[in-house]
Amino acid sequence: MKKLLLLTIIILSVQLSGIYAQKDNKTNDKNRVILVNPGVFYLKSLAYLTDNKIIDIENLEYQAVFYTKNEISYDEAEKFVNETGISYITLKKVDGNLTKDDLYQENSCTKSFTELFENSDGIIFLGGWDLPAVTFEEKTSLLAAVRTPNRHFFELSFLYHLLGRENNNAFKPLLEENPNYVVFGICLGMQSMNVATGGDMYQDIPSEVYGLQYVEDVLALDENKIHRSYWRNIDTDKDLDNHSFHQIRFVDKQFFTKKIKLNKNFKPYVCSSHHQAVKNIGKGFDVAATSIDGKVVEAIYHNKYKNVLGVQFHPEFFYLHDPESKKFKMKPGDTELLTEHEMLIKLGSYPFHLKYWEYFSNLYNKN
Secondary structure, X not given: OHHHHHHHHHHHHHHHHHHHHHHOXXXXXXXXXXXXXXXXXHHHHHHHHHHOOOOOOOOEEEEEEEEOOOOOOHHHHHHXXXXXXXXXXXXXXXXXXXXXXXXXXXXOOHHHHHHHHHOOOEEEEOOOOOOOHHHHOOOOOOOOOOOOHHHHHHHHHHHHHHHOOOOOOOOOOHHHOOOOOEEEEEOHHHHHHHHHOOOOEEOOHHHHOOOOOOHHXXXXXXXXXXXXXXXXXXXXXXXXXXXXXXXXXXXOOOHHHHOOOOOOOOOOEEEXXXXXXXXXXXXXXXXXXXXXXXXXXXXXXXXXXOOEEEEOOOOOXXXXXXXXXXXXXXXXXXXXOEEHHHHHHHOOOHHHHHHHHHHHHHHHHOX
16 A cells, blocks of 8 residues: 555656646746747847836746757847846757758757747747748749848748648647747748748849849839838948838738727838748738738738737837937938937837737737
């Protein structure tokens, strides 16, 4: 009898230790949001939004996750967190050996992806350099700027594990276990969502969408057709902004008008910095917003997993929210220099950015 009791205690101890290990020290009162391969600028931006209650999530903890083979520096991120003393950002490394051939299947990171998902409440995929065309089975354009391939391999595979993929119905996405899990993608993050689920990309908007080859011809377009600042390609003025501002339009009766309750006729200005764009949409996604002319996809949302949203623009840059940030010119010859925050206020579009982050925050506060 004593032996049986001892055996039962041992079994229960092993089971409980397994449960605690799986929880990865995540306490029930924390809302843990994973940031995937975030550079210091993104950590600074999200910290600013959090400290100023623009992101206002109860008991928030960011976990900055770095793939050990990725090109974004873990050491710089660790230094930033330590020097600023931000208590709500923790850092974690993930090992693996991903290649272009094993992204959309079980691989060396599958266990880590599963554990990260099970021990968090949501995840943000952030901006960065161009996706390698090999990840959507195309030849690489001479205009592509592929500088972080290992980062892309990790993030594409993570999103595949979360959301599934076209023509792979046998695979069970992680979100099947928790359909309310929050997945947000920003700029590259949205593009990665699309490619991971089987979509593809325009590798260069000016040449493939508008048939243009020269910077001067792009700059002659209406501002709503220009998706990044090209002035620095031909001008040396250091006060020129790296970003462009253009309007977007919502797809009627879709995400922004339905869930965030915005007027369908509202066409907010957004901060943009990209030359690639979603072409064919990945599995499970619908278009939520486009450029004014309808030629560039500006937002996508998942039609099954309701808390999955990708936007092509940048609502997170701290410049957009900080009244004391650097002042810029939008084009040579401008006599007035403005912060990006002042630009959005002048354009009547700052409330839209606040609404975006209010919606994001409420997804966690409702849990």
